[in-house]
Amino acid sequence: MDRAKGTSAAMATLRARLGELVGRPWLWPIVALALILLVDSVVSPGFFSISIVQGRLFGSTIDVLYRGTPTALVALGMAVVIGTKGIDLSVGAVIAIVGAVMTNLIHRDMAPPLVLALTLGTGLLCGLWNGFLVAILDIQPIIATLILMVAGRGIALLIDEGLIVTFRSDFFSAISTGEFLTVPSRILVAAGTFLALWLLLRRTALGLFIESVGGNAAAADLAGINAKLVKIGAYMLSGLCSGIAGVLICGDIRGSDSNNAGLFIELDAILAVVIGGGSLAGGRFFLGLSVVGVLIIQGLTTSILVSGLPPEYNMVVKGAVVLIVLLLQSRRMRGSILGVFGRRRA
Amino acid sequence: MRDRYLPLLATVTVFILAYAVGGLSFKYFLSTLVFGDLLTDNAFIIIAAIGTTFVILSGGIDLSIGSMIGFVGVAMAHLDTLGWHPLASGALMILFGAVFGAAMGFIIDFCEIQPFIITLAGLFLLRGSCFMVSLDSVPINHPFVSAFSDWRIPLGGGGRLSSSALVMLVALAAGVIIAHFTRFGTNVYAIGGDRTSARLMGVPIRRTTMMIYALGGFYSALGGVIYALYTASGYPLAAVGDELIAIAAVVLGGTLLTGGVGLVIGTLFGGLIQGLITTLVNFQGSLTSWWATIFIGVLLFVFIVAQRSIISSFMRRRAS
Numbered sequence: 001m002d003r004a005k006g007t008s009a010a011m012a013t014l015r016a017r018l019g020e021l022v023g024r025p026w027l028w029p030i031v032a033l034a035l036i037l038l039v040d041s042v043v044s045p046g047f048f049s050i051s052i053v054q055g056r057l058f059g060s061t062i063d064v065l066y067r068g069t070p071t072a073l074v075a076l077g078m079a080v081v082i083g084t085k086g087i088d089l090s091v092g093a094v095i096a097i098v099g100a101v102m103t104n105l106i107h108r109d110m111a112p113p114l115v116l117a118l119t120l121g122t123g124l125l126c127g128l129w130n131g132f133l134v135a136i137l138d139i140q141p142i143i144a145t146l147i148l149m150v151a152g153r154g155i156a157l158l159i160d161e162g163l164i165v166t167f168r169s170d171f172f173s174a175i176s177t178g179e180f181l182t183v184p185s186r187i188l189v190a191a192g193t194f195l196a197l198w199l200l201l202r203r204t205a206l207g208l209f210i211e212s213v214g215g216n217a218a219a220a221d222l223a224g225i226n227a228k229l230v231k232i233g234a235y236m237l238s239g240l241c242s243g244i245a246g247v248l249i250c251g252d253i254r255g256s257d258s259n260n261a262g263l264f265i266e267l268d269a270i271l272a273v274v275i276g277g278g279s280l281a282g283g284r285f286f287l288g289l290s291v292v293g294v295l296i297i298q299g300l301t302t303s304i305l306v307s308g309l310p311p312e313y314n315m316v317v318k319g320a321v322v323l324i325v326l327l328l329q330s331r332r333m334r335g336s337i338l339g340v341f342g343r344r345r346a
Numbered sequence: 347m348r349d350r351y352l353p354l355l356a357t358v359t360v361f362i363l364a365y366a367v368g369g370l371s372f373k374y375f376l377s378t379l380v381f382g383d384l385l386t387d388n389a390f391i392i393i394a395a396i397g398t399t400f401v402i403l404s405g406g407i408d409l410s411i412g413s414m415i416g417f418v419g420v421a422m423a424h425l426d427t428l429g430w431h432p433l434a435s436g437a438l439m440i441l442f443g444a445v446f447g448a449a450m451g452f453i454i455d456f457c458e459i460q461p462f463i464i465t466l467a468g469l470f471l472l473r474g475s476c477f478m479v480s481l482d483s484v485p486i487n488h489p490f491v492s493a494f495s496d497w498r499i500p501l502g503g504g505g506r507l508s509s510s511a512l513v514m515l516v517a518l519a520a521g522v523i524i525a526h527f528t529r530f531g532t533n534v535y536a537i538g539g540d541r542t543s544a545r546l547m548g549v550p551i552r553r554t555t556m557m558i559y560a561l562g563g564f565y566s567a568l569g570g571v572i573y574a575l576y577t578a579s580g581y582p583l584a585a586v587g588d589e590l591i592a593i594a595a596v597v598l599g600g601t602l603l604t605g606g607v608g609l610v611i612g613t614l615f616g617g618l619i620q621g622l623i624t625t626l627v628n629f630q631g632s633l634t635s636w637w638a639t640i641f642i643g644v645l646l647f648v649f650i651v652a653q654r655s656i657i658s659s660f661m662r663r664r665a666s
Contacts, residue, residue, distance in 0.1 A: 089590070139650055140603045146590055147650075151643020157636035267466060274463045281460070312481065315474025323453075323467045330457035 025277040029292045032275070032325045036299040037061075044306040056179045060302065062187075068298035069190040070095075070245040072291050074265055075272040076197055077241030079290040082273050083207075084234045085214040085282025086134055086141035091242040091269060093152025094126045095262030098246030100159035103167050103256035112171035116247065123243020124236050126152070131232030149266075156258035166255035176251025186248050193244060197237075198287055210234060214282030268297055275325055296325065350609065353600025356656035357615045360649050364622050372629045378505025384621050385511035390415065390573040390585075392617035393514050395592040395599075396521040397565025399613045402596050403525070404558045405538040405605025406454065406461035410468035411566040412588035414443055416581070417472040418570025423484035423580025432490050436571040440564060446472075447563020451556035461559075469589070476582035483581040491578045510572050517568060521610045524561070534558055538605030566592075595620055598649065619649055 040060065041047040050059035074091045081088045102119040110118075126148060133144035178185045201207035209230050212220040217227045242262070250256050270280075272293030278285040300321055304314050327333050369376040394411045401408045418439040425435035450468050454461050498506040525531040533554045536544035545551050574580055599616030601608025623645045627638045 133647075137651065137654070139654070140597060142603060143594060143597050143650065146594060147643050147647050149590075150646065151640045154636040154639030154641075154643065158640065162634065162636060267469070271463065271466060274460065279460070280462050312477040313474070314477075315470045316478060317474070319467050319470030319474055322470065323464075326459050326463060326467065327453070327457055330459050332457055 025286065026289055026292075028325070028329045029276055029289050029296065032328065033292055033296050033299060036296060036303060036321070040299065040303045040306065043303060047306070052182055055182060056184065057182050060306065062184070064295060064298050064302050065187050066184050067302070068294050069186045070248050070262070071265060071268050071272065071298065072190050072294040073193055073241045073245040073248070074238075074262075075269040075276075075290045075294050076194060076287060077238030078266075078269040079273045079276070079278055079285040079287055080197075080201070080210060080234045081141075081238045082270070082278050082280060083210045083214045083282065083285035084231050085217070085280075086231065086234065087145065087270065087280070088130060088235065088238045088242075089142060089145040089266050090126065090130060090148035090152055091238065091245075092262035092265045093149045093156070094123055094239055094242040095246035095249060095265065096153050096156035096256075096258045097126060097159070098123050098243045099250035099256040099261050100156040100165075100258055102172070102247060102250055103165045104159055106167045106169050106172070107165070112169060116171075119247060120240060120243045123239040123241075123246065125239070126242070127236035127239020128232065130239065131235035134235060135228040135231040153258055156256070156261075160256055160258050164255055164257045168254065169251075172247065172251040173254065176248045189244065189248065193241065194287065194291060201287065211283050211285070214284070216283075268294070271322060272297055275322070275329070277329075297322075350607070352657050352660055353607075353653070354609050354612045354615070355660075356653045357598060357600050357612055357619070359656055360652050361615050361619050361622065363652075364619065364626070364649070368622070368626055368629065375629060378501040378503040380505075380625065382501055382505035382507055382511065384618060384625060385514065386508040386576075387624075388617050388621035389508075389510040389514035390569040390576060391588060391591055391595065391620075392569075392614060393517050393572060394566040394569035394588070395595040395613045395617050396517055396610060397562040397569075398589075398592045399521065399596050399599070399601055399608065399610050400525065400534055400558050401461070401562040402593070402601050402603060403538045403605060403608055404534050404555070405541065406555075406558065407465065407593065407603070408447075408450075408468075408559065408562045408566070409462065409465040409589045410446075410450070410472055410563075411569070411592050412585040412590075413469045413472035413476070414446070414563065414566040415570035415573050415585035415588060416476045416583065417479075418443065418567050419574035419577070419580035419584050420476045420479045420484070420582050421580070422571065422574045423486050424479050426486045426488055427484070432486060432488050432494075432571075432575065436574075439571060440567045443563035443565075443567025443570070444560045445563070447566075448556045448560035450563070451559030452552070454559065455552045455555040473582075473586075480580065480582055483579050485579045486574060487578075491575055494575050495578070510576050513568075513572055517565065518610070518614055521565075521613075525610045530554065530557060535606055538607075540606070591620060592617075594646070598653070600653075620646075623649075 044060065047060045050057055050062060052058065078088055078091065098119055101122045102115060105115040105118055130145050130148060133139045133147065134141050174185060175189065176186055180188055201210065209225050212223070212225060213227045213230045221227045246262065249261050273285065273290045274280065275293035275296055276286050276289030278290060300318055301314070304317055309317065374380070394415060398408050398411060421439055422432060422435045426432065446468070450464050453459060454464050494509050497509045499512070500506050525534065533544070533549045536547065536549050537551065537554060541551070573585065595617035596613050597603060597616065598619050599608070599612030599614070601612060623642050626645070627633060627641055633641060
């Protein structure tokens with residue numbers, strides 16, 4: 001008798017724990033990522049094997065991380081902007097501009113660190129322009145950043161004079177495609193950026209400021225937060241992150257391809273932020289989970305590649321899986337899943 | 347003057363000013379020929395944008411427009427090779443658009459997922475479906491297509507009102523009637539203004555949301571049919587990114603992305619302003635492709651700022 005009571009109490013605790021777990025924002029993205037990796041390992045045996053080839057880590061999981069870095073960087077900036085109830089459609093165009101500026105400066109025989117500084121400065125400047133339109137001129141973010149999205153590739157082509165300009169630079173190749181202690185250096189760049197942003201936003205009150213501006217800008221203003229400044233800062237951060245992504249992308253192809261660099265990256269980045277629990281209604285963003293979102297998207301792309309499906313199927317599969325992940329994340333769906341558990345017990 | 351007409355007035359003023367600038371700068375700019383072409387060339391995007399207006403008025407957004415236009419074209423081209431009449435395949439695709447939209451609306455409301463993301467998934471699904479149907483541009487050779495594009499109402503002075511433009515104007519009239527003279531239209535404004543209040547006042551949220559996105563799908567599919575007839579082909583990469591053009595048309599037309607504020611007729615002028623930008627660039631003629639893109643961005647910026655300052659100057663005059 002006592003034993004039965006004990007079991008039912010244990011079951012109740014378990015159910016409560018489970019309920020709590022199901023309600024956690026981090027659970028579903030991580031479950032989705034685990035599922036995709038699981039499918040990968042079934043489809044492609046040896047998916048998780050990592051070896052060292054020519055002094056460099058080598059394997060499918062490393063490949064997912066490697067290819068995901070530019071999108072992850074963009075998604076980090078995007079998460080911050082989305083936290084302020086904004087959106088940044090111009091990230092792809094900023095990547096193109098940054099790449100064109102970088103290529104141009106390299107051809108002037110400037111010292112590489114100076115080129116890097118000026119290039120990232122260009123990204124910040126692009127962000128400042130977006131922030132100015134959104135915060136000072138009070139234009140709706142989607143339209144404000146659309147302006148640079150449209151004009152940005154034109155500016156990049158203007159700098160490149162309409163050509164795909166290539167360069168040779170050991171410094172930038174090392175950053176983008178090199179390795180450090182067997183780890184591809186771009187993964188370290190992304191990890192470093194993530195760490196810096198996390199410390200800046202989550203170990204200070206800045207992240208809270210951003211979320212309060214996104215939740216209710218007027219109230220935040222009354223509470224003594226300079227909402228305009230926070231918004232401008234968020235867009236500049238996004239510009240900087242896109243700038244770093246641009247350096248990686250252009251270092252990879254050793255040139256500036258203004259028409260194609262970072263094309264449609266904004267969609268993947270926004271998707272990653274939302275899969276990671278960020279709210280487009282503002283007031284909520286997660287840096288780490290946004291990166292998980294990127295890994296989900298990249299893992300998916302890689303799994304379609306290794307599964308041998310014809311490339312025409314890429315987008316449909318991607319759309320379908322994203323839809324499933326989103327459905328799993330929705331509170332009502334969680335409710336019905338819990339409901340199933342409850343009914344089974346009864 | 348009531349507040350709700352202010353943004354429309356600003357948009358129309360900007361449109362007329364831009365037209366006047368074009369007329370002063372270029373010979374033959376002020377002709378019925380240019381005006382007729384402006385209506386024809388932008389018909390498909392304005393049609394799609396009318397549906398988007400409803401979506402945005404309800405506080406939502408639809409990113410699947412460009413993919414829908416592309417998919418409709420590819421599917422019509424494919425059905426053409428199977429011997430379907432374009433009117434039949436077009437009707438089927440419009441039905442598909444409405445059903446697809448309704449499904450997105452259902453998911454948005456039932457699962458409480460942000461419309462931006464659901465319609466983004468819709469974008470991927472539809473564009474991906476384009477690639478699955480065909481990877482190449484496929485012509486639509488049916489005689490109806492050339493009959494459709496040959497039919498026109500002469501406007502005098504060399505210009506003409508094409509069948510595309512006529513469909514656009516009819517679709518616009520229907521949109522205005524739905525928005526302002528039906529219970530559904532009132533419900534859309536109510537949901538966009540304050541969802542919770544609308545629910546408490548008895549607006550059927552789920553049914554209305556599904557109808558809103560169905561209407562959005564209907565209009566973007568109709569835009570796709572017009573685009574397919576206009577280009578006489580289906581191309582899997584057609585209209586990539588046009589959802590942003592349609593959204594920009596709605597916003598330039600004075601509709602707020604936050605929902606509840608705006609007029610369907612404004613979208614016509616929003617779309618025409620964007621068409622006018624392209625026309626101005628074409629008339630200029632000597633711009634390299636990159637200067638043209640930069641110029642389009644600059645003009646977009648100028649128009650938005652002009653519209654804002656017109657509205658705020660009106661407000662100031664009223665206040666004083």
